Amino acid sequence: MDILTVHQLTKQYGTQMVVDHISFTLGAEKCIALIGPNGAGKTTTIRILTGLIKQSGGTIQFMNDKNMTDFRSYIGYLPQHPVFHHWMTGKEYLIYCAKLTYINKLEAEKQADILLEKVGIAHAKNKRIGTYSGGMKQRLGIAQAIIHQPKILFLDEPVSALDPIGRREVLNLMEELKKEMTILFSTHILSDADEISDELILLHGGKIVESGSMDLLRKKYQTAKIELEFENGVDDYEQKLTSIHAVTDTSIERSVIHVTVSNIEEARKEILKMASENNWRLMNFTVNRASLEDMFMKAVQ
Amino acid sequence: MQWITLFQKETKENWHNKKWVWVPIVFTMITIMDPITNYYLPEIINMAGGLPDGTVFELPTLAPEEVIMMSIEQLSMFGVLIIALMSMGIIAAERNSGVTEIILVKPIRYRNYITAKWTTLLLLVWLSLFVGMFLSWYYTNLLFGDISFLMLLQIIFFYGLWLTFVLTVSVFFNTMFKIPGLVAACTILTVIFMSIINMIFGHKLTWFPNQLSAHIQELVITNTVSKELIGTSIITLSLTIIILFAAIVLFQRKEIF
Numbered sequence: 021m022d023i024l025t026v027h028q029l030t031k032q033y034g035t036q037m038v039v040d041h042i043s044f045t046l047g048a049e050k051c052i053a054l055i056g057p058n059g060a061g062k063t064t065t066i067r068i069l070t071g072l073i074k075q076s077g078g079t080i081q082f083m084n085d086k087n088m089t090d091f092r093s094y095i096g097y098l099p100q101h102p103v104f105h106h107w108m109t110g111k112e113y114l115i116y117c118a119k120l121t122y123i124n125k126l127e128a129e130k131q132a133d134i135l136l137e138k139v140g141i142a143h144a145k146n147k148r149i150g151t152y153s154g155g156m157k158q159r160l161g162i163a164q165a166i167i168h169q170p171k172i173l174f175l176d177e178p179v180s181a182l183d184p185i186g187r188r189e190v191l192n193l194m195e196e197l198k199k200e201m202t203i204l205f206s207t208h209i210l211s212d213a214d215e216i217s218d219e220l221i222l223l224h225g226g227k228i229v230e231s232g233s234m235d236l237l238r239k240k241y242q243t244a245k246i247e248l249e250f251e252n253g254v255d256d257y258e259q260k261l262t263s264i265h266a267v268t269d270t271s272i273e274r275s276v277i278h279v280t281v282s283n284i285e286e287a288r289k290e291i292l293k294m295a296s297e298n299n300w301r302l303m304n305f306t307v308n309r310a311s312l313e314d315m316f317m318k319a320v321q
Numbered sequence: 322m323q324w325i326t327l328f329q330k331e332t333k334e335n336w337h338n339k340k341w342v343w344v345p346i347v348f349t350m351i352t353i354m355d356p357i358t359n360y361y362l363p364e365i366i367n368m369a370g371g372l373p374d375g376t377v378f379e380l381p382t383l384a385p386e387e388v389i390m391m392s393i394e395q396l397s398m399f400g401v402l403i404i405a406l407m408s409m410g411i412i413a414a415e416r417n418s419g420v421t422e423i424i425l426v427k428p429i430r431y432r433n434y435i436t437a438k439w440t441t442l443l444l445l446v447w448l449s450l451f452v453g454m455f456l457s458w459y460y461t462n463l464l465f466g467d468i469s470f471l472m473l474l475q476i477i478f479f480y481g482l483w484l485t486f487v488l489t490v491s492v493f494f495n496t497m498f499k500i501p502g503l504v505a506a507c508t509i510l511t512v513i514f515m516s517i518i519n520m521i522f523g524h525k526l527t528w529f530p531n532q533l534s535a536h537i538q539e540l541v542i543t544n545t546v547s548k549e550l551i552g553t554s555i556i557t558l559s560l561t562i563i564i565l566f567a568a569i570v571l572f573q574r575k576e577i578f
Contacts, residue, residue, distance in 0.1 A: 070426045072577045092428040103419035105330070107337040119326040120427045164423060 021048050022084055023172050023202045024069070029078035031064055031226075038064045040226035041078070046172065051198040053213035054206040056223035057320060062206035063100060065223070066174050069204075070097045083171070093121065096165030096201075100176040102157060106150035110141060110160050113149060114167055121168035128167075135163040139193060155186030162193060166201070173197065175205035179212055191216055210312045222319050230319040241315040244284040246291065248277045249304035257300065264290045275303075323429065327437035335441065344407060344445055348453035351399045355391035356460040359383055385466040386541045389473075392457040393480055393534055396450070401512050404446060404488050409505035411438050412495035416577065425577050432569045435492065439565060442488050450481055472544070476537055479550060482557045483533045487512060489561045489568075496572040530557040 024046040031039040039061045046052055054062050067073040069080060071092060082091040104113055111132050118128035136142040139159040144152065152160065158178065165173055178194070179187040194203060195216055207213055213220060220237060222230040230237065250257060254277050258270050261279055266287035269280040281287035284307060295302050335341050358365070362380060366372060412435070415421045425434070458473045487508070494507040519531035526532070527549050536550035 072422060072426065074576055090428070092426060095426065097423070097426040099419065099422045101419060102423060104423070105334065105420065107334065116326065116330060117423075117427065120323060120424070120429055122323065122428070161423070168427075 022046065023048050023082070024204075025079075025081040025084065026069070027079045027081070029065070029068060029080065030076045031061075031068060031073065032076040037226050039068065039075070042223070042226075042228045043078075044221055044228065044231060046202055046204060048171075048202055049198065049200070050219055051194065051203045051205075051217045052219045052221060053217035054204060054221050054223060055208065055210065055213050055316065056206075057208060060223040061226040062208075062223055063176055064226075066097075066176050066204070066206060070095060070174055093168065094171040096168070096170035096173040098158075098161040098165045098173075098175045098178060100180075102161040104149045104157065104160065107148060109146050109148055110152070110156075111136060111145040113160065114163055117164045118167045123168065131167055132163075135167055139163045140189065155182050155189070158182060158186065158190060159193070162190070162197075166197065170201060172202040172204065175203065177207060178205055180207060180209060187212075210316055214312045222316065224320045230315070237315060241318065244281050244287075245308055245314075246279045246281060246284070246287060247304065247306040247308065248279060248291070248302065250275055250277070251301040251303050260294065260298075261291065264294070266290060324433040324437055327429075327433055328440060331437055331441035332444075335445065340407060340445060341448075344403065345449040345452040347403055348396070348400065348449035349456050351395045351403075352392040352453035352457035353460055355395060356388050356457055356464060359388065359391070360460075360464040383465060385461050385468045388461045388465050389454075389457060389468055389476065390534075390538050390541060392454065392461075393476065393537065396453070396480070396484075397534055400450075400484060401487050402509065404484060405491055405505045405508040405512075407445075408442055408488055408491040408495070409508070410495075410501035411442060411492070412572075413499050413501045413504045417499045417501070421577055431573045435496065435569050435572060436565070439489065439492050442492065443485060446484050446488050447481055450484060451477055454480075468541075472541065475540060475546070479533060479537050479540070479554060482554050482561075483530060486530055486557050486561045486564075489564045493564050493568040493571075496568045496575065528552040528556045530560060533557060 022045050026045070027043050028041045029039055029043070030037065030041050042061075042065065054065065056062050064073065068075045071090070082088050082094065105116075108116065114132035114135060115125075115128045118131055119125065123131065133142070133145075136145045139162055141152075141156050141159050141163075144156060149157070149160065158181070162175070162178070165175075175194070179190050182190060191212065194205070197203060198216070198218075205217075214234075217234060219233050220231060221228055232240075248257070248261075254272055254275055258272060258277055261267055261270055261277065264287065266281045266283045267279055268282050271278045279287070279291070288307065292305075294300070410417075412421075415424075454473060454477050458468060458470075461468060490511050491504065491508040494504040494511075498504050498507070515529075515531050519526065519529055523529065523532065530553065532549070532553050536547060536553055539547055540550055
């Protein structure tokens with residue numbers, strides 16, 4: 021079942037198109053990464069979907085129900101910089117949030133305890149939020165977003181501001197949550213998207229420049245690459261490499277030449293042959309596939 | 322249920338920022354200033370070195386009705402200022418800081434959100450008004466002469482309507498702007514603008530909200546609730562309800578961000 025169908029969504033500030041006619045569909049229990057450089061329109065898109073901002077044009081349909089206009093009961097949201105009532109304790113805040121979503125007091129207290137345990141801040145539940153660290157606030161933010169068991173969870177840059185440990189913990193938590201609900205999260209850190217998302221939406225200048233499942237996109241952008249590392253200067257080698265038929269592009273990074281090839285088998289044979297014939301001082305020979313970063317750079321350019 | 326949750330949060334928050342304490346204290350300072358300084362004026366003059374010898378200076382003896390109205394006049398200036406300043410951020414500051422970015426994505430009815438805040442503010446202002454005027458009444462009775470407790474309650478009730486109007490104006494501007502200072506400025510300017518209208522057209526606008534204190538003065542002196550006082554009260558109350566309603570409608574259409 022489709023959870024969210026977005027059609028020709030547009031947001032305009034003056035003459036500037038921040039979100040430019042984007043359309044996509046989010047399926048149930050999927051983890052979708054919204055990636056793009058800073059200023060691509062990621063946060064604006066998420067804020068429109070949560071109802072914090074009104075779109076200039078286009079439609080958002082929830083669970084294929086045309087008549088539903090207020091779907092706040094079914095969504096959870098963690099902003100990029102969550103701000104809490106610092107004078108409340110973590111537990112008080114969760115109970116407050118639960119009661120706002122029409123959960124009764126007893127159930128709210130029970131849920132709050134379960135979630136504090138789940139996100140790993142149970143030890144600080146009776147401390148004021150003002151004393152929490154950044155990572156703890158982020159986890160409290162996730163807890164408040166899922167306390168009413170939403171169908172879809174929006175996370176705006178959930179791990180960008182965290183240290184490596186906090187980042188790992190939040191990613192693990194997301195991995196667990198995606199079994200229960202659809203997650204749409206924005207990030208500009210490609211390895212995070214690579215790690216946990218099933219699908220990907222690439223935004224640039226307010227437009228979707230690429231989207232689809234991870235596997236599909238990988239295949240699409242799979243331009244085979246070979247990396248060559250040399251002991252001495254690389255400039256001479258580059259010229260020779262370009263003379264090989266299967267080589268389509270080369271680029272130099274310190275003592276490494278990145279070679280993009282059209283046919284990996286043919287190129288490997290040719291390069292190795294050339295290397296042994298000419299006694300190249302080769303240190304490293306690696307065959308790899310295009311990374312998400314390559315895809316990103318290519319789609320954005 | 323949701324309304325009560327929001328209301329409880331507001332009242333608790335007012336404990337944490339001590340508004341339940343300092344607002345009544347400030348109101349009391351405003352209201353008892355005149356009864357006390359007027360009574361002790363001769364002593365104060367003496368302490369300051371006294372008047373030159375031979376000066377004949379008759380201090381007017383004040384009637385208790387005049388003294389208690391002085392408290393009301395002080396409230397019309399400083400009370401309004403205090404209300405504008407203490408309420409300037411109740412919604413604006415929450416939007417500005419980002420607290421609402423989490424809260425208002427939850428299925429909250431905007432009318433619950435606004436009326437819960439409005440009610441808390443209402444309680445705070447009426448509590449402060451009551452404490453302040455009660456002490457003013459106490460000192461007036463002690464130092465100047467009798468005014469009945471029933472009269473005090475009437476004064477508080479009718480003047481409370483004016484302060485309710487002012488705080489509602491503040492809630493209205495809170496839904497319009499995100500900057501607390503701008504909210505306070507607009508509230509104060511609205512009150513000033515209204516008193517200018519009152520000064521120019523007051524003789525024709527007997528039921529204008531700003532006329533309330535004038536009608537209360539008549540009440541204190543004549544001890545009868547006049548037709549004008551009732552009329553002005555109804556107009557003030559109606560305007561309050563309209564503005565509150567407008568605030569809710571406006572907030573629903575507004576982008577939170």
